[in-house]
Amino acid sequence: MEKIKLLLTQYQEAILYIVFGGLTMLVNIIAFWLAFQAWHMNSSVSYLFAWFWSIFFAYLTNRTWVFHSTAHDLKTVINEIFQFLVARIATAVIGFVIFYFGVNLLKQDAQIWNIIQNIFVIISNFALSKLVIFKKKA
Template sequence: MEVVSYLFFGVMTTLVNFIVYFFCRDLLQFQFVLANTLSWIASVLFAFVTNKKWVFHSKSETKLAWIIEAAKFIFYRGLSYLIDMASMFVCLKVLMTSDFSAKLFTQVLVVIANYFFSKLLIFNNNKK
């Protein structure tokens, strides 16, 4: 059931990411690095809440435990941001793919990496 809920909220997080990215790219005419960064921030905030509460059912006993968990989440999402940005760069600047194709490809990589980061390194100690 955990994988199913992760995939559901992963799709929802990806939607947040796509919506913010294309809003920034198409409507605000932001360059892809800024648009991708803003979409990453929005999706990380969304993912932290949904992963903590509904996917991994993590309960923080203290404020310090919550802060540590949030810091680990942000750190590992930062690593996936580097995967995302490097993949976007290669797709857009080297392979010359469309924004949509690049974003779709990078999000598949990011969702897989984030599941393992979350399962093994972030939400593994605070289940009740």
């Protein structure tokens, strides 16, 4: 039991990142469904609506429960939000390039390349959040 406790403590950030990542995906799915099915917005607008709310949810949960941000003054919080958005946009663009390369240039299975790019995006977002955005001050 002690070994399990030690492992949970040691990998707490990664475990919480996975849990809240799953909840972020759920927020995205529900927001997309609401916009697209219930409110009859077009698919592109629905996608952006869902992306906004899932990123908003991800920022709040990552800030509060995963990385325990210590930023409290307005300037620092705005900088943190800006870095979070830039990181998410950058990894999304790189993920799309990876997907495009595999599917359109190599002519391979879209599902496999979607998984590959998602793995890259998840790991990159975790690393950027831990090492840059919510970096602990010395």
